[in-house]
Amino acid sequence: MFTQTPAGFLYYKECESLLLIDQGIALLPISAPVLGRMDTVYPVVLWDEHNAVLVDTGYPGQLSQLRDALESVGVPHDKITRILVTHQDIDHIGNLQAWMEGSQVPIEVASHALEKPYIEGERRLLKFTDEAIASIDRMPESVPEAFRNGLKRLMLHPPKAPVKRVVAGGERLPWCGGLVAIDTPGHTPGHISLYHEPSRTLLAGDALVVLDGRLQGPDPATTLDLEMAHASIARFASFPIERVVCYHGGLFRDNVMERLAQLGSA
Numbered sequence: 550m551f552t553q554t555p556a557g558f559l560y561y562k563e564c565e566s567l568l569l570i571d572q573g574i575a576l577l578p579i580s581a582p583v584l585g586r587m588d589t590v591y592p593v594v595l596w597d598e599h600n601a602v603l604v605d606t607g608y609p610g611q612l613s614q615l616r617d618a619l620e621s622v623g624v625p626h627d628k629i630t631r632i633l634v635t636h637q638d639i640d641h642i643g644n645l646q647a648w649m650e651g652s653q654v655p656i657e658v659a660s661h662a663l664e665k666p667y668i669e670g671e672r673r674l675l676k677f678t679d680e681a682i683a684s685i686d687r688m689p690e691s692v693p694e695a696f697r698n699g700l701k702r703l704m705l706h707p708p709k710a711p712v713k714r715v716v717a718g719g720e721r722l723p724w725c726g727g728l729v730a731i732d733t734p735g736h737t738p739g740h741i742s743l744y745h746e747p748s749r750t751l752l753a754g755d756a757l758v759v760l761d762g763r764l765q766g767p768d769p770a771t772t773l774d775l776e777m778a779h780a781s782i783a784r785f786a787s788f789p790i791e792r793v794v795c796y797h798g799g800l801f802r803d804n805v806m807e808r809l810a811q812l813g814s815a
């Protein structure tokens with residue numbers, strides 16, 4: 550299933566588990582209870598003989614799960630030198646600060662310029678509105694006070710980290726065999742998706758979701774500008790995509806280009 554490379558990384562061949570998808574790319578599914586149900590998200594690790602890059606970081610409190618998931622695909626966590634954040638949402642930046650604080654090696658955080666002030670804690674996260682914070686007080690009596698207070702604290706003081714590298718749509722990052730940033734605004738204003746050239750994999754972030762095994766457009770409940778998010782799908786057409794990884798729902802690989810064309814014209 551895998552072989553040791555000179556760099557000491559384990560390279561996996563395509564695996565039916567749908568988790569380890571190709572040379573130098575693997576999904577890192579991690580789960581957390583969110584509003585009473587288990588929610589699984591799919592950060593991704595990319596690597597080559599020089600570096601390993603983590604794409605998104607999970608909900609707050611999932612640091613050890615994230616590290617365990619990395620170890621399980623054969624990437625030691627201290628090989629991570631870069632963290633790419635597709636956008637500012639809490640389930641994507643959740644362990645960013647904890648990762649930086651616990652890392653023995655310097656980490657370069659990268660995001661789109663429009664997301665940077667939010668990730669750096671200069672501005673309140675766009676989805677943590679006054680209304681969202683006020684709604685905590687309307688939770689049922691059965692929700693413990695300590696939980697409410699914790700949630701409020703998190704919304705007012707989410708994890709943060711300096712963004713050292715600003716990434717623009719169309720930019721090709723020479724990391725892990727080549728990674729192209731694609732502007733996909735809508736879910737948030739500076740949302741980016743990534744195309745990994747060696748494995749022909751689209752990391753869609755939250756621009757698309759996989760729901761019941763099917764690739765779908767953006768989630769209306771969490772997308773700030775749905776019209777813009779739908780328009781962004783057309784940008785995927787110029788890449789020869791064989792597989793899509795959605796942060797919510799994981800891997801999709803059935804007639805990908807055809808499905809993307811359907812979604813882009815819908």
Ligand SMILES: [Zn+2]
Pocket residue numbers: 638640641755796797
């Ligand atoms: Zn998300």
